[in-house]
Amino acid sequence: MFARHDLVWLTHRGWDRVRAGAPQDALVHLDTWREAGWPAVVRRAEMDLAASEVAIGFAMPPRAVDGNKLRVACRVELSDVKRRTRALPLVGALDAVPVEWREGLARLEQEAAGAGLGLAVYGSVALEALTGQHYVRPESDIDLLLRPLSRAQLMTGLALLAAHAQALPLDGEVVFPDGRAVAWKELRAAFDSAAGTRVLAKALERVALVKPEELIATLEDVKWLN
Template identity: 90%
Template sequence: MFARHDLVWLTHRGWDRVRAGAPQEARSALDAWRDAGWPAVVRRAETALAASEVAIGFAMPPREEDGGKLRLACRVELSDVKRRTRALPLVGALDAVPEEWRDALARLEQEAAGAGLGLAVYGSVALEALTGQHYVRPESDIDLLLRPLSRAQLMAGLDLLNAHAASLPLDGEVVFPDGRAVAWKELRAAFESAPGTRVLAKALERVALVKPEELITTLEDGACLN
């Protein structure tokens, strides 16, 4: 049901639970977040997380004095979630990026859409778009999610991201149909490496080193590769 980087909006009871478990010094920031109607972000499940729970997190804007971020990790009951969406589509975040990135990122989004590829965004760019707060710094990356359904989409998406990475600070993950995700740069490098190279695959409940071929079999045409 849930995936890493999903956005969730909490019920009143959910907010009460989050607030009760938060450090005293973080509660005013959480109250402001709640009152603004902003979502939490689904993160990787913790050890011993109950089947009735989901792990979520909040990342507050960087502090002006030192750039540090207040990050809060918590868990809530599934019944505490009143709405869920997947990660923010890239097209919904274009106005949130610095002007010097905007045209190039819009071209990437248009080319991806033209190829039938939907890109989503997470991290600082998504949070700035969702909250209007100042998250994006000159050193920030643009964290993208590519969700291919076929090998052709996967390879086209990797080529597209690599081409645009020459002019944009692109980072992010390829998310396979079974929910496992791999850094797109790592996956692309693995395809160019010796057979047997493994990549770090992150799922909601665990992290493991796997061969790219194992991930490709989850795609629509993956079973036809051998």
């Protein structure tokens, strides 16, 4: 049901649970978040997370004094979530990035759409687009999610990201149909490495080193289902 980087909006009871477990210095920030109606972000689950719970988090804007972000990690009941969406589509975040990135990102989004690929964004760019607060800094990356449904889409998407990364600070993950995600740069490098190279795959419940072929097989499963 849930995936890392999903956006969730909480019920009143959900917010009460968040506040009850949050550190005191975070409460004023969380109250601002709640009043503004901004979403929380789904994060990787802890080992003891119950089947009836989902792990979520909040990242406040970087502090001017040191650039650090106050982060609040918590868990709520599934019934505390009143709405959920996948990560923000890239097209919805173009106005939130610095002017010098917009033309290149818009071109990437158009080329991806032309190839039947949808790109989503998470991290600082997504948070700035969602909240209007200042998250993106000169050293920020643009964290993208690529969700291919075939090997051809995967290879096209990786080629597009690599080409545009020459002019943009692109980072992010490829998300496979079973929910496991791999840093796109790591996956692309693995294709050029010796046979048997493994990549770090992150799922909602666990992290493991796997062979790229295992992940690509999930794309073949989708093809046969269609």
